[in-house]
Amino acid sequence: MTVKAIGRRSTVHHPQRLTAAAALAAVAATSLTACGTTAGANSGDAQGGGTVKVVATTTQVADFVRNIGGDRVTVTQLVKPNASPHEYEPTPAALQAIGEAALLVKNGVGLEDEWLPKTVQASGFDGESVDTSTGITLRQGEDHETGKTADDPHIWHNPLNAKIMSETIEKALIKADPSHKADYQDNFTAYAAKLDALDKDIAGQINSLPADDRKLVTNHDAFGYYIDRYHLTYVGSVIPDFSDQAELSGSQLDSLVDKIKKQKVMAVFGETSLPPKTAQAIARQSGVKVVAGDGSLYGDSLGPKGSAGDTYLKSMEFNTKTIVDALK
Incomplete structure (x- = not known):
């Protein structure tokens, strides 16, 4: 008996989402000139007592940034809860946030490649990009559509990878805001201990x-x-x-x-x-x-x-x- 294929899209709908080009036009039409703010200005604000403006692509990456940055960061998360990170269309507010950000933090391994490059280009982003997959040993599989070998982007499902991702974020925040280096280091140390405990607990349950x-x-x-x-x-x-x-x-x-x-x-x-x-x-x-x-x-x-x-x-x-x- 053949099983019929039923729907494949996310159940989360965003009726006000726009294409990158349309969103950029909307930004221009509403004179959202803040998109031209530079990374230097934002990191300088952090050193002067403000917060580092960070845009994080996925829900997991945004959570890591919040844990490592604490009250030293202001985080804008692009992909919404229970939504697919494989597809995303920016809103004018998202483009403005990217344009103003000191750091743009992504998962990497191609997860956001369908939408992130054009979104960044449309925003006028001039800050530092952070790829949290740096240093992680990638697993491979077969790309269903091309039949070729591809890297698996779902790196966060191993807590030890999540620790590497968080450490990469720690280093980026220290670079953007060196006067609060100790805060970021302390936050990372505390969160890394929780990730180690999580890894041990999962292993015990599965075993x-x-x-x-x-x-x-x-x-x-x-x-x-x-x-x-x-x-x-x-x-x-x-x-x-x-x-x-x-x-x-x-x-x-x-x-x-x-x-x-x-x-x-x-x-x-x-x-x-x-x-x-x-x-x-x-x-x-x-x-x-x-x-x-x-x-x-x-x-x-x-x-x-x-x-x-x-x-x-x-x-x-x-x-x-x-x-x-x-x-x-």
């Missing part, structure tokens, strides 16, 4: 599962670093690609159903930034439980304020408990 039951099927191929770090088995994903924007193939979904049955997978996990219907259909056809809706994993995005995944630490704790509970 409580029988080795044969540590099999993961998710909405898209976003958990490779988590799987590698904690020694799970990746069986497949509803969208067999690092990007959640890949086209779905009926034959691939049928093949996934067969794998789930043959390998006796216990559950299929949805993700908060993706519609649950296809994951639910896969689970029904496979005869296994589905974790979807409000209980979905935080894959590409953190959750909104007040949710179980509104910080990086909480999202990883939630994901691990959800996985362990479903695979017991």
Whole structure:
């Protein structure tokens, strides 16, 4: 029986989003001249008692900046909670924030390549760009559309990578605001200890599962670093690609159903930034439980304020408990 491919876009809608060109035109029309502010002026404000203006692309990167920067930074986060970082269209307010920023902090590994370069160009940004993937050992997989080897951009799903990302942010903030070097160092030390504790806790929870039951099927191929770090088995994903924007193939979904049955997978996990219907259909056809809706994993995005995944630490704790509970 063929499983029909159902929807692939994020369930979070932004009716006022514009293309980069349209947003830039709107900025010009409303005389948002602050986009021309230079990085030097912003970093100088920080040294004079103000805060460092930082634009962070993704929810995870923004959370790292807030933890390392503390009250020394003002953070504008581009991608909204429960939204896909693989696609983004800027608003006039976002372009203004980028143009005024001293630092632009991104995930890297191509995650934002579809939209970030044109957005930065449209904003007139003249600050320092920070790639938080610097120094991280990347895992590779096959690009679904091209068939070529590609780097996996979902680096934050290993807490030890999150520590490297946070250290890169620490160094960038010290460079932008050297008079508060000790603050950034102290914040990083405290947060790094929490990341180490998180890593140890996750390992303990996953190790409580029988080795044969540590099999993961998710909405898209976003958990490779988590799987590698904690020694799970990746069986497949509803969208067999690092990007959640890949086209779905009926034959691939049928093949996934067969794998789930043959390998006796216990559950299929949805993700908060993706519609649950296809994951639910896969689970029904496979005869296994589905974790979807409000209980979905935080894959590409953190959750909104007040949710179980509104910080990086909480999202990883939630994901691990959800996985362990479903695979017991």
